[in-house]
Amino acid sequence: MADEVKLLSLLGSPNVCRVEIALKLKGINYESIPQDLVNKSADLLKYNPVHKKVPVLLHNGKPISESLVIIEYIDDVWKGVPVLPQDPYEKAQARFWAKFIDDKCTPAILKAFGMEGEQDATEANGQLQYLENELNVKGKKFFGGDSINLVDISASFLAFWVGAIEEASGIQLVTKDKFPKLTKWCDDFVNCQAVKDSLPPREALVAFFKGRFGN
Amino acid sequence: MAKESEIKLLGTIASSYVNRVQFALNLKSINYEYIEEDLANKSKLLFTSNPVYKRVPVLIHGDKSICESQVILEYLDDIQPDSHPLLPPAPLDRANCRFWASYIDTKFFPLYDEMRRTRRQAGKEAIKEQMIEATRLLEEALIKSSNGKAYFGGDEIGFLDVMLGSCIRWMKFIDDLNDFDTFDEVRVPELGKWAKNISSHEALKSATPDKETLDVFFAGANAHRPPYDD
Numbered sequence: 001m002a003d004e005v006k007l008l009s010l011l012g013s014p015n016v017c018r019v020e021i022a023l024k025l026k027g028i029n030y031e032s033i034p035q036d037l038v039n040k041s042a043d044l045l046k047y048n049p050v051h052k053k054v055p056v057l058l059h060n061g062k063p064i065s066e067s068l069v070i071i072e073y074i075d076d077v078w079k080g081v082p083v084l085p086q087d088p089y090e091k092a093q094a095r096f097w098a099k100f101i102d103d104k105c106t107p108a109i110l111k112a113f114g115m116e117g118e119q120d121a122t123e124a125n126g127q128l129q130y131l132e133n134e135l136n137v138k139g140k141k142f143f144g145g146d147s148i149n150l151v152d153i154s155a156s157f158l159a160f161w162v163g164a165i166e167e168a169s170g171i172q173l174v175t176k177d178k179f180p181k182l183t184k185w186c187d188d189f190v191n192c193q194a195v196k197d198s199l200p201p202r203e204a205l206v207a208f209f210k211g212r213f214g215n
Numbered sequence: 216m217a218k219e220s221e222i223k224l225l226g227t228i229a230s231s232y233v234n235r236v237q238f239a240l241n242l243k244s245i246n247y248e249y250i251e252e253d254l255a256n257k258s259k260l261l262f263t264s265n266p267v268y269k270r271v272p273v274l275i276h277g278d279k280s281i282c283e284s285q286v287i288l289e290y291l292d293d294i295q296p297d298s299h300p301l302l303p304p305a306p307l308d309r310a311n312c313r314f315w316a317s318y319i320d321t322k323f324f325p326l327y328d329e330m331r332r333t334r335r336q337a338g339k340e341a342i343k344e345q346m347i348e349a350t351r352l353l354e355e356a357l358i359k360s361s362n363g364k365a366y367f368g369g370d371e372i373g374f375l376d377v378m379l380g381s382c383i384r385w386m387k388f389i390d391d392l393n394d395f396d397t398f399d400e401v402r403v404p405e406l407g408k409w410a411k412n413i414s415s416h417e418a419l420k421s422a423t424p425d426k427e428t429l430d431v432f433f434a435g436a437n438a439h440r441p442p443y444d445d
Contacts, residue, residue, distance in 0.1 A: 050318065050352060062307055069313045076306035088293035089279050095286045100267060130267055 005030035008044055008056040010037060012200045012208065014157040015067040016055040020198035021153050022071045026078045068098055071150060083150045097134065097143060098154040105131070106157055112173050113165050115212075121173060128179055131155070135181040141188050152189055158182075159189040160199055168209030222247040223275040225261055227254055229424045229432030231324070232284040233272040235381035237422035239288050242372060243298040254435070285316055288377060301374040308360075312374040315356055315367075319375075323349040324382050327389045331433070332442045343395055347402070353379070354403040361405075365412055372416065380413040381422070388429045 007023070009016045009032045023030050035044055035054050047063035048056045057064045057073065064073050075083050085091050105127045110116040112124035134143065143151035152159075158174070163186065166172055176183045189195055224240070224247050226233030240247055252261055252271050264273045264280035274281045274290065281290050292301050302309050326349065330342045360367045360375065367375035386397045400407030413419060424432070 059307075064307070064310045064314070066314055066317055069310050069317065072313060073306055073310040076309060088290055089276075089281070091293060092281045092286050092290040095289060096281070096283055099283060099286065 003028075004058075004060050006058040007032050008035050008041075008047065008054050008058070009033060010035055010054045012205060013054060014161050017156050017160075017198050017200070018067045018153050019055045019057060019070050019074075021148075021156065021194050022074050022083055024194040024197050025083065025148070026074065026081045028074070028078055068102065068150075068154065071153065075150075083144075083148075083153060085144075085149065094144075094150045097131075097151040100127075100130070101151070101154045101158070105155075109158065109162060109173065113169055113171055115165075119171075121171075124173060125178070128158075128174065128182060131158075132179045132182050135185055142185065148189065148192055148195070152185075155189075156195070159186045159195075160202075161205065162186075164202060164205040165209050167206050169213045221277055223250055224248070225250050225252050225258075225264065225273040225275065226271045227252055227432075229385075229428050230271055231382045231385045234384070234419075234422040234424070235284045235377060236272045236274065236287050236291075238377050238381050238419050239291050239301060241418035241421060242301075242377070243291060243295050245291065245295060245298070254439075285320065285378065288374065299371070301368075301377060303368070303373065311360065312367075315353070315360075315375050316378045318349075318352075319378050319382070323353070324386075327382075327386055328436075328440070330389050330393055331436065332440065333445070334442050335445050338445065339393060343393075346395065346397060350397060350403045350406055354406045357405050357409060361409075366409070372413070372418070376409075376413055380410075380416075380419055383410050383414055384423050385429065388426070388433065 005023070005028055007016070007019060007030050009020070011034060020032070033043075035041060037054070040052055044054070044056065045052060047058065048054075048065045051065060053065070055065075055067055055070060057070045059073075059077070064070050071083060084094055105124075107116065108123040108127045111119070112121035113119065138145070140146060142148050143155070162174055166174070174182055174186065190199065222240075222245060224233070224236060226236070226249065228251065237249075250260070252258060254271070257269060260275075261271070261273065262269055264275055265271075265282045268282060272282075272284055272287060274287045276294075281287050288301055302312055323346075326342055326346055330339060330346075333339050333342060356375075357367055360369075362369055364370050366372050367379070372380075383398070389395075390397050396402075398407045398410035414423070
């Protein structure tokens with residue numbers, strides 16, 4: 001029986017983008033079904049009743065929610081081009097950094113742009129330094145080494161959305177002199193084919209954020 | 216089988232996240248050396264093994280350190296897959312476990328610290344409503360996942376049993392101070408039965424702090440992250 005893969009999606013959502021990168025990396029054919037988050041569809045409410053959010057992956061009708069959970073599921077089912085390392089310790093490290101990005105990094109970044117509470121970049125500078133150090137220590141192009149892995153994919157927001165927000169707000173966060181390795185990583189990451197094919201158009205993103213900052 | 220000298224666990228006896236790892240180590244019969252950390256006076260070992268968060272639990276395996284309780288649980292499953300596996304084999308079931316694990320740690324368990332820090336009754340009542348909704352969802356999840364058996368993992372204790380079971384003691388402590396019963400058998404009959412059942416399991420009992428320990432921990436929490444000025 002042929003696999004039926006659908007993705008309840010939203011253009012411009014970084015978490016949806018993460019899942020699309022993983023799917024494209026593994027060459028999985030899927031149908032993207034864009035959602036209206038203001039008037040939520042019956043399907044969205046049925047397949048993600050707990051959070052009512054995207055992304056939701058539907059594999060032969062079975063729903064999986066939460067982007068990192070979805071990516072681990074994809075890695076479990078489709079074995080080609082693994083996004084998680086094989087070695088248990090390396091795997092644990094990858095999961096640690098992916099969680100760090102979601103729990104600490106992204107909220108701090110939002111705060112740095114004043115998008116969550118009072119504008120303050122102190123925390124973000126600290127958290128980004130950990131990522132900068134990690135790249136330094138690894139000494140490779142990506143967090144995953146020579147090719148992207150779960151950690152790189154988890155940091156999609158940092159790689160692409162942050163640049164757009166910087167342009168829209170006029171606030172600089174990830175500068176070359178503060179974060180040389182991270183800045184290079186952003187460029188390398190967005191140039192990967194699977195990533196390029198999954199990212200939303202930059203101008204549209206900048207325009208969206210310009211609206212948010214009233215520029 | 217990992218040698219005792221090979222595995223160390225940095226922890227504090229009152230932390231639910233540390234208890235979680237101890238529960239898993241006990242289930243898998245993994246010998247380990249337990250090192251109690253004084254969180255008011257953090258050790259050099261804690262700073263070097265967990266430089267990002269500087270918190271417990273930290274699992275030290277040889278010269279490697281693994282941080283964050285859920286990450287540690289998955290690591291233990293990866294190094295000892297045949298000894299009481301925590302995650303089920305089927306990808307969809309694994310995804311279900313990870314989904315609810317994320318829910319427990321990002322939506323449900325944080326409510327208890329919120330409750331601790333909230334002074335006003337109106338605020339507390341609002342949090343109770345969220346707890347009621349969360350336990351309603353977990354009751355449904357338990358019924359689906361257990362297939363009529365005793366645990367989220369079915370006949371055997373599984374990933375979610377460990378993730379949630381380790382939180383019961385602290386939840387009950389906060390409940391008692393706030394006239395609430397998270398695992399009320401009238402409101403959530405299956406979850407209530409499950410909580411009683413798992414709390415008496417040897418592998419968890421030995422990893423569970425007593426009230427005196429929790430009193431001290433609670434006082435420390437109030438000092439370190441005090442109640443809100445509302």
